[in-house]
Amino acid sequence: MSLPAKFLRISPEEYLEMEEKSPIRHELVGGQMFAMAGSSEAHNVIAGNIFAILRTRLRSTGCRAYIFDMKAKVEKTEDFYYPDVMATCERFAAKSLFKSNPFLLVEVLSPSTANIDRREKLSAYRMIESVREYVIVYQDYRRVELYRKDETGSWQFAILGEGDKLLLESLPTGPLLLTMDEIYEDVSFAEGVNESA
Numbered sequence: 001m002s003l004p005a006k007f008l009r010i011s012p013e014e015y016l017e018m019e020e021k022s023p024i025r026h027e028l029v030g031g032q033m034f035a036m037a038g039s040s041e042a043h044n045v046i047a048g049n050i051f052a053i054l055r056t057r058l059r060s061t062g063c064r065a066y067i068f069d070m071k072a073k074v075e076k077t078e079d080f081y082y083p084d085v086m087a088t089c090e091r092f093a094a095k096s097l098f099k100s101n102p103f104l105l106v107e108v109l110s111p112s113t114a115n116i117d118r119r120e121k122l123s124a125y126r127m128i129e130s131v132r133e134y135v136i137v138y139q140d141y142r143r144v145e146l147y148r149k150d151e152t153g154s155w156q157f158a159i160l161g162e163g164d165k166l167l168l169e170s171l172p173t174g175p176l177l178l179t180m181d182e183i184y185e186d187v188s189f190a191e192g193v194n195e196s197a
Contacts, residue, residue: 012078016097019080025069028080029120036082042139042187043108047084049185050106050137050178054087057176063089071098072105076127083121084108088130089172101130103170108137122147126155132170141189142180 009031010018018033019026025036039047047067054065065087071080080098085106088099105125107117117136125134126147136145144160148169160166166178 012073012080015080019071020097025082027071027082028078029124030077030079037110037112039108039110040139043084043110045186046108046137046139046183047106049183050135051085053176053178053182054085054104054171057171057173058087061089061173063087063172064092066099072102072125072128073098073100074124074127075100077124079124081121081124083125087171100128102128103130103132103172104135104168105131105133106135106137108139110139118145133168135166135168137183139187142184144180144183 010028010033011031012028015026015028015033019028026033027036028034051065051067058065065085066083067085068082070082070086072083072086073080083102083105085104086099086102087104088102090099090101105121105128107113107121109117122134122136125131126149132149134147136147138144142162144164144166146158146160146166148156148158150156160180162180164180166180166183168176168178
């Protein structure tokens with residue numbers, strides 16, 4: 001008769017030490033490490049498009065945009081995630097492995113991460129006090145979901161589609177308007193993709 005394996009909780013310090021040496025990226029959730037899957041070309045291009053626009057807009061402001069490899073820490077739970085794109089005005093620290101105060105987080109949906117991005121990460125990211133906007137971008141068709149914290153601390157939700165524009169209000173440089181053409185530049189979609197999914 002076999003006994004269930006004992007759950008070993010990984011501390012944030014242990015996680016950061018292991019992650020720095022690991023060739024595979026992991027997120028830390030509830031004391032457990034979860035390996036990150038690779039992403040498609042469309043996923044990379046979309047994240048790159050958004051990063052490039054943010055990087056240009058934030059240049060010389062003391063704020064920065066990050067793509068893929070910078071972790072976001074949820075202080076309340078001591079969980080760590082790798083957002084696809086993140087923007088923060090935290091002071092630059094050359095050896096920093098994570099940021100705790102992003103104002104904008106972006107995830108590009110993958111089939112394997114859709115539920116995590118729309119439920120788990122939505123809940124976790126909303127716990128980060130500094131976060132003002134969380135954007136979910138679909139990679140198979142033009143659809144964007146925007147979660148925005150208003151002045152009262154309540155979260156508003158909007159779905160954007162073909163012809164709509166994404167207005168980001170969290171940037172310290174003022175509002176930034178992104179068209180679907182800018183977000184999806186150089187991305188081709190398969191014919192017959194259902195955009196109402």
